[in-house]
Structure formats: structure tokens, C-alpha cells
Amino acid sequence: MSQVQSGVQTPTFMTNPQTAKFAWFGLGAALLFIGLIAVHWFTVADMWWLPAAGFIGTLAGVLCLFVCFGFAITNSALGIFRDGENTYSLSRLQMAGWTWLILSALIAIAAARLWHMSANAAGALEIYIPSNLFLVMGISFFTGAAAPSLLSLKTSAPTATPGQVQTARDRMAETDVVANGQVIVRGMSQAPHWGDLVEGDDVATKGTVDISKVQQLLITALLMSVYFAMLWDLFASSGDGGLLWAMPQSLATSLVNQGSLLCGYQNVQDALAGNCGVGWTAMPDFPAALVTLLAVSHGGYLAYKVLPRTAADSNSSTTASTTAGSATPVG
Numbered sequence: 001m002s003q004v005q006s007g008v009q010t011p012t013f014m015t016n017p018q019t020a021k022f023a024w025f026g027l028g029a030a031l032l033f034i035g036l037i038a039v040h041w042f043t044v045a046d047m048w049w050l051p052a053a054g055f056i057g058t059l060a061g062v063l064c065l066f067v068c069f070g071f072a073i074t075n076s077a078l079g080i081f082r083d084g085e086n087t088y089s090l091s092r093l094q095m096a097g098w099t100w101l102i103l104s105a106l107i108a109i110a111a112a113r114l115w116h117m118s119a120n121a122a123g124a125l126e127i128y129i130p131s132n133l134f135l136v137m138g139i140s141f142f143t144g145a146a147a148p149s150l151l152s153l154k155t156s157a158p159t160a161t162p163g164q165v166q167t168a169r170d171r172m173a174e175t176d177v178v179a180n181g182q183v184i185v186r187g188m189s190q191a192p193h194w195g196d197l198v199e200g201d202d203v204a205t206k207g208t209v210d211i212s213k214v215q216q217l218l219i220t221a222l223l224m225s226v227y228f229a230m231l232w233d234l235f236a237s238s239g240d241g242g243l244l245w246a247m248p249q250s251l252a253t254s255l256v257n258q259g260s261l262l263c264g265y266q267n268v269q270d271a272l273a274g275n276c277g278v279g280w281t282a283m284p285d286f287p288a289a290l291v292t293l294l295a296v297s298h299g300g301y302l303a304y305k306v307l308p309r310t311a312a313d314s315n316s317s318t319t320a321s322t323t324a325g326s327a328t329p330v331g
Contacts, residue, residue, distance in 0.1 A: 171207025252277025
């Protein structure tokens with residue numbers, strides 16, 4: 001049995017929520033087995049591309065698990081991006097995107113080291129993670145946590161009038177829409193759509209393009225694409241003496257002298273004497289300027305989300321949104 005969507009036949013068991021979660025989990029587990037085990041089992045010296053293939057297999061496997069979780073919790077393939085307003089959330093998308101890319105790479109590197117380089121299992125984790133990478137993950141998770149918290153301030157604002165809600169419905173071209181304070185909530189009878197990622201959230205901006213979201217989406221897509229290319233170069237450098245197996249000696253010495261990598265030693269001198277960093281893999285580092293760009297983009301996104309705005313009322317003149325009062329859905 002299959003469903004036909006846009007001329008393409010999709011197996012029913014991959015889309016039926018009752019069976020899809022098991023199907024996608026099985027597919028994800030199979031891809032992870034290929035990427036983390038099977039690829040390395042057959043790797044030989046002159047097949048440099050196999051570790052890169054293992055990275056792609058790991059990415060695909062983790063992506064399938066994301067789909068599995070979406071079906072298991074929300075009965076939707078894209079449920080991992082869905083928020084409490086029944087929309088696709090940009091903050092959840094970028095948080096899931098960075099988790100997918102960075103953790104998949106870390107898992108793939110550890111698996112490659114375990115198979116090919118390490119005399120013991122602990123050596124597989126001799127991976128240097130740059131501080132800028134922690135900042136990128138921290139910024140994305142902070143935004144993911146702060147965005148709904150800031151939006152909740154508008155749910156405690158005076159509830160939008162029926163005229164304001166109707167104006168928002170007209171802009172959205174949807175009918176099953178209510179207001180929780182000043183925040184527009186889509187009813188469960190309608191599915192989220194991709195436009196939610198760049199659409200406003202409150203009664204004043206729903207049905208319009210949120211420029212702060214557009215900016216954040218484009219910058220995140222740019223930085224993720226650049227970092228994927230950097231990771232690809234790392235996995236492609238898997239020949240003898242390649243960067244996948246060991247960072248350059250000069251980089252290891254520099255990191256130790258900076259105190260960024262001490263390998264458990266108490267001071268720089270002991271770390272240098274113990275050859276700290278030799279044989280370690282270094283994940284690609286983000287330029288500080290790009291981290292600053294990401295931080296500014298996320299800051300602007302959060303600031304724009306919390307600002308009060310003036311909402312148009314189809315029954316009267318425009319009314320300013322505030323941030324005090326009670327919240328009762330208006331249908």
C-alpha cells in the first residue's frame with residue numbers, strides 16, 4: 001500500500017503515525033550501523049572517502065531518528081520543529097540543526113578513531129572541541145529556551161479583541177485561529193506550514209514576514225553550510241598523517257600553551273612534557289567574527305520577539321499591544 005503525493009508514491013508504513021515511528025527508527029538504526037560500523041569494517045588505506053561516507057551515514061541516521069521522535073510524540077514527521085502554538089518554530093529548527101550537525105560529526109569522529117587509531121576505547125575520545133563551538137551550541141540553545149519564555153510575556157497581555165483576531169485570520173488566510181493574550185495560536189485542525197519559520201507570532205504581526213526571522217534563518221543556513229564543508233574537509237583528510245587522525249603538532253603545542261588543552265595535567269609544562277595533544281583530532285574551529293555575527297543575529301531575533309506592537313482591528317481603530325493583564329483565548 002502506498003500514498004501518492006506530488007506524483008511520488010510514498011509507502012503507507014512510512015507515513016502512518018502508528019507504524020512510521022518504528023519504520024523510521026529501524027531506518028535510522030540501519031543507517032547508523034552502516035555509518036559507524038559497516039563503513040569502517042571495510043575501510044582500506046586507499047579508500048579515503050569511506051570515513052566521509054561514514055559521516056554522511058551518521059547524519060542520515062540521526063535525521064531519521066529526529067523523524068521517528070516527531071512521529072512518536074506529535075504524529076508528524078516534522079514534529080521536532082513544532083511548538084505549543086501549533087507552528088514550526090525557527091528557534092527549534094536552528095537548535096535541532098546545530099545538534100544534528102555537530103553531534104553527528106562528534107559521533108562519527110569518535111567511531112572512526114575507535115576503529116582505526118586507538119589502542120584503547122578511551123583514546124577514541126581524544127577529540128579537541130574548540131571553545132567557539134561551545135559558544136555556537138550555547139547561543140542556539142539559549143535562544144531555543146529564551147524565545148518561548150519571551151513570547152509567554154505576551155500571553156499575559158490583555159487579550160486581543162475579536163476584530164484584531166479576525167484581521168490576523170484574514171492576513172493568514174486561515175479560520176481555525178485564536179488568541180492567547182496577544183499571541184496567535186493555530187487550532188489543531190490545521191497543520192503547521194513552512195511559512196511559520198519566517199512569520200510573526202503575535203496578533204500585530206501574524207500573517208506578515210518577520211525580518212528578524214529571515215535574517216536569523218539565512219545566517220544560520222550560511223554558517224551551517226560553511227561548517228559542514230569544514231567537517232567534510234576533515235573527514236576527507238583520512239589518509240596517512242591526515243587531520244582526521246591527528247592535529248598538526250604546531251596546533252597541539254599552541255593549544256597547550258594557551259591552556260585550552262591540558263589532557264588532565266595540572267599545568268602547561270607537564271602537558272608539554274607528556275606530549276599532550278599528540279594524536280588528538282581537532283574539530284574545525286569557527287572564526288570569532290562568525291560567532292559574533294551569530295550572536296548579534298540571535299540577539300536581534302529575541303529583541304524583536306519581545307517588543308510590543310500595534311495591532312490592527314477590523315472593527316475599530318488600531319490598538320497598541322501591551323504586556324500586562326490576563327489571557328483568555330478568543331475565538
